Amino acid sequence: MNHTPINLQHKFSLFNEHWSPKVIAEMNDYQFKLVKVQGEFVWHDHPDTDEVFIVLAGSLAIEFRDGKVTLNAGEMYVVPKGVEHRPVAEEECQIMIVEPKGVLNTGDAESELTAADDVWI
Amino acid sequence: MNHTPINLQHKFSLFNEHWSPKVIAEMNDYQFKLVKVQGEFVWHDHPDTDEVFIVLAGSLAIEFRDGKVTLNAGEMYVVPKGVEHRPVAEEECQIMIVEPKGVLNTGDAESELTAADDVWI
Numbered sequence: 001m002n003h004t005p006i007n008l009q010h011k012f013s014l015f016n017e018h019w020s021p022k023v024i025a026e027m028n029d030y031q032f033k034l035v036k037v038q039g040e041f042v043w044h045d046h047p048d049t050d051e052v053f054i055v056l057a058g059s060l061a062i063e064f065r066d067g068k069v070t071l072n073a074g075e076m077y078v079v080p081k082g083v084e085h086r087p088v089a090e091e092e093c094q095i096m097i098v099e100p101k102g103v104l105n106t107g108d109a110e111s112e113l114t115a116a117d118d119v120w121i
Numbered sequence: 122m123n124h125t126p127i128n129l130q131h132k133f134s135l136f137n138e139h140w141s142p143k144v145i146a147e148m149n150d151y152q153f154k155l156v157k158v159q160g161e162f163v164w165h166d167h168p169d170t171d172e173v174f175i176v177l178a179g180s181l182a183i184e185f186r187d188g189k190v191t192l193n194a195g196e197m198y199v200v201p202k203g204v205e206h207r208p209v210a211e212e213e214c215q216i217m218i219v220e221p222k223g224v225l226n227t228g229d230a231e232s233e234l235t236a237a238d239d240v241w242i
Contacts, residue, residue: 003188005196025199027171027219030151032197050148067124075126076153078146098148098219 008034008056012094014121019113021097021105022121031101034121038092044109045084051099053077058093062086129155129177133215135242140234142218142226143242152222155242159213165230166205172220174198179214183207 011024011034019041021033037060053062054076061070062077063086069077079085106114132145132155140162142154158181174183175197182191183198184207190198200206227235 003185003190005190005192005198007196009195025173025197027173027199028202028221032173052146052148052153064124069124069126071126074129076129076146077126078148081149098151100149 008096011121012036012056018092019105020115020119022119024121026101029101030098031118033097033099035095035097035105036092037087037089037095039089041087042106042109042111042113043084043086044107045082046079046099046103046107047082049081049100049103051079051081051103052097053079053087054096054098056094056096058089058091060093060095061088063088129217132242133157133177139213140226141236141240143240145242147222150222151219152239154218154220156216156218156226157213158208158210158216160210162208163227163230163232163234164205164207165228166203167200167220167224167228168203170202170221170224172200172202172218172224174200174208175217175219177215177217179210179212181214181216182209184209 006024018036018038021035023031023033025032055071055073057073059072061068127145139157139159142156144152144154146153176192176194178194180193182189186205
């Protein structure tokens with residue numbers, strides 16, 4: 001058994017791409033993914049699952065059709081399944097997302113922003 | 122819809138008990154719980170689920186029958202289902218755990234340390 005801690009800052013140091021989730025841990029059929037984000041993402045929803053956002057550095061806005069929430073480092077939010085949302089970060093922001101294995105970053109809105117699934121780092 | 126961030130430090134400021142998980146968020150049938158820990162917990166396992174530990178402040182050792190892992194702030198670890206473990210913190214440590222709703226903190230080893238389930242803060 002591997003008794004090594006998963007260090008979030010070390011994992012973030014290993015990549016620079018934006019909007020490209022990297023899996024760092026798996027719990028049952030769920031995954032913990034790190035993402036560096038900057039700019040405006042695409043409007044989308046995840047019809048079958050809630051999605052957790054935890055901001056580790058910087059500031060992330062999540063826009064909804066009826067408003068928005070702004071998350072700073074040390075804050076989290078659960079986007080309910082089926083709710084359209086668009087993440088936006090003016091400056092680079094480091095986040096961890098938690099969701100079931102197999103969920104695509106663009107949900108129902110596949111596009112050039114759709115990242116490869118299940119990429120570990 | 123409630124567009125309010127969940128601020129981890131604010132949530133931690135609302136309680137002082139040790140080994141008493143407080144639910145702060147729910148994602149599908151999983152819960153995110155904050156816990157302040159200090160001292161030695163009881164040996165136990167969770168026969169049906171993995172369990173995620175994320176250390177937010179301080180330092181946490183998780184002892185296993187074949188070794189241990191020490192997690193500092195910004196580090197996480199997944200304890201696989203069925204693996205006996207004992208969390209130990211020399212000084213007070215603030216952690217977030219992620220696991221399915223309904224999981225007791227003492228797993229298969231109910232005792233005076235078994236905390237009430239599903240307590241939100």
